[in-house]
Amino acid sequence: MPERPFPAIAQNILKIEEEIKNINEDIDNYAKTSIPALKSVKNTIAENSDFNKAVLNTSGKFEDTVMLLEAYVPENKEKKLTEFLNENPTLYVKENPTLKDNIPVLLKNNKFSRLFEPIGKLFSLPTYSELDLTACFAPFFMLFFGFCLGDAGYGLLFLTGAGLFKLKAEDNIKPLLSLVQFLGLATIIFGAISGTFFGINLIQTDIKLFADIKTLFLNPDNMFNLALVLGAVQIIFGMLIKMINRIKQFGFKYSLATVGWLIIFAGTAIFTVLSMKEILNTNIILYAILSLGSFFILIFSDPKINVFARIGKGLWDMYSTVTGIFGDLLSYIRLFALGLSSAVLGFVINDIAIQILGSASVTRHIFFVVFLLFGHTLNILIASLGSFVHPMRLTFVEFYKNAGFVGGGKEYKPFEKQNIKS
Amino acid sequence: MSTAVILAYTGIALMIALAGIGSAIGVSSGGNASIGALKKNDEAFGKYMLLSALPGTQGLYGFAGFFIINAKLSTFIVDGVMVLTMYQGVAVFAAGLALGFVGLMSGIKQGSVCANGIAGIGSGYDIFGKTMVLAVFPELYAIIAFAAAFLISAGL
Incomplete structure (x- = not known):
């Protein structure tokens, strides 16, 4: 018991x-x-x-x-x-800082480009005397992201997903969600240009709705050229910024070598377009552009030293810039290849899913849906990681180099009241 | 089966296999470094994971290249038999060789860049963004090789 x-x-x-x-x-x-x-x-x-x-x-x-x-x-x-x-009883002296002081920087951007500040900070802040390039790379970054992901369906997911999430999100992550929305918008645009929707190739399918506008989609060859053109535009834009920056920092004389490069590249680009349209057919203008540009590059390579030393330095600059620019431009091919590979993988997922649907299994409908969801989620994750990192490299390496961005500024972190949310 | 067909499919095998091996080794380096770094600083797991995933793309380029070329090759089937000229066979073999080898090396080397970055973040340095930028340097060449494979397949 x-x-x-x-x-x-x-x-x-x-x-x-x-x-x-x-x-x-x-x-x-x-x-x-x-x-x-x-x-x-x-x-x-x-x-x-x-x-x-x-x-x-x-x-x-x-x-x-x-x-x-x-x-x-x-x-x-x-x-x-x-x-x-x-x-308060304080004795104080007010002074404007000189450029020799290591002055901390506080970025001032408009509503749109402020969203891209965290991306710029991943590399480096500008020094106090430099231009802040955030506003200059923001539109390019957006376009490049869209180019790499290049699927209108994925873009639509980004746009609506971030939009819905924004309703419930806390204030401090709202800018991030807006950034995602802008990137999604660019993705929709490039998905529409290349004709890709959730991996479905709109050029090759026979959907009546798209029959009339089919010719408007760009085929891969044209996308290849578009990537190079976007690259050329960004590089020339970068040089323009370099010119402005040098005028602002050192004076007009120091910007003339960059002006020479601008004359050569922008001039050659315009000449090529005009001669392809057969408006111009003499090469004399091209030679004139090249010699005028070279003159500036050779004579104003470094205004501090004597003329002969300048010509020597100018020749070296010419060699390194020409080979450098060529490499920079080719680097933009990645936009095309990444866009193509994410589209191909999306297509593969659809292809396998359709084969599952065609099988004799009873549960094929469930597997079809599960596979589509799983496959596209995976593709979105991998492709958007690549689409984020590669435009970042184009910005920090190709664009910053041609824009003469040095960076290394100190962030302005004021002594202020803490605002930890309770 | 003609020599051209054998050459073409050997090329495809090299493309998928070598690029895939490169990625597998690369992501493993990243994963190993992450586990080491987790012991020091387990709050940055998200960053470790993103960096570890970066070398995963080479294998995908190999696969995407296979898919493009495979779609192209299937158009050469006449009455159930694939008919390739020697030129086409060699072209596909070359595309596979190029993409395969570049994918292999760039995957491995990208993995080691990422691993170093992860170790650095684990030790408390703020180098996430910089590592990402540096890590995509070696990847460019795999992308170029993929673009070349695409152009070769378009020219068949």
Whole structure:
């Protein structure tokens, strides 16, 4: 015989279970009130630590009777700071920084190009005296992403998916979702240009709706040329920026070598187009363009040294730039090849799925749907990773190089109140 | 079966196999480095995974190249027998050889760039973006080889 009867034990179990439930509820309630409290404590600690850091960065003058703190403030916040300093007993000196100081940078972009700032930061911030290129690479980046992914269906998913997610998302990831939407839009455009929709090749299928506009789709050969043209446009645009940047940083004289390159490349491009249309048919104009450009490149390669040394340096520049530009331009072929490979893989997925549907198995409809979902998800993941990274390289290597971007700026991280969300 | 057909399919085999092996080795290097880095810093798993996945594309280029050429070759079947000229056979073989070897080497080398990046991130350096940019340098040549394979197949 057991020591206690069975009903008593069962009663005991029920009682203990009730107790466990109560304890769990208590813990939940505790968490509900304590997590915000912990967060606010964390906030205070972070603020104190920032404050102490600022204090530690002061240097003592006159045997530590005066503490000196140097800091930068953006122009639009200067007034507020001055007011604060006047209200509080502080002795201060206001100065405009010289270019020799390592001035931290705060990027200022419009609504569209601000979305691309995180991408630019992956490489480097511009130095204080440089142009911020975010606005310049943003439209290209968008187009290149679209070119590489190049499927109108996938683009539509990006656009609507990010749009729906935006309704529920927190404020700090909304810019990211807008970026995804813009990239999706570009993907739709290029999907429409090449005629690809969820891996279906609209050029080869017989859908009545598209019969009339079929001739408008670009075939792969034309896409190949389009990639090179986009590349040439970005490179010439980059040189234009380099010219403006050099005028801004060093003066007009230093920009003339870049002007020479612009004359040669833009001039040759325009000449080629015009002579293909048979508007121009003498080569004299081409020679004139080339010699004018070469003149600038050779004579103004480095205005600081004597003329003969300049010609020598100019010749070396010419050699390295011509070979470099050729390589840069070929690098844009990747846009075409990536677009083609993601379209081919999408097509393969559809092909296999249709073969599954054609089999005799009873469960073929389920497998058809599952395979399509699985296959396209995988393709989207892999293709969009590639479509993100490769335009990034084109931006940071080909574009930044031709635009003469140096980078290495320090981010402006002001001493401010912490804003951790509780 | 003619020599041309044998040559063509040997080329296709090389294309799929070598490019695939390159990717397999590349992603393994990335995976191994990730596991090592996880011991130091397990918060950056997303970054490790993205970097590890980068060398996976070479194998896909090999497969996409196979698909394009396979579709083209099937148009040469007359009465159930594939009829290829020697020129066509050699062209496909060359496409396969080029894409296969470039895919193999670029996959392996891209893997080692990614692995180094992962190790760096694990040690607390902020080099994710830079590693991504550097890692796609070797991939370009696999892309070029894929474009070449496409152009060869278009010219058959």
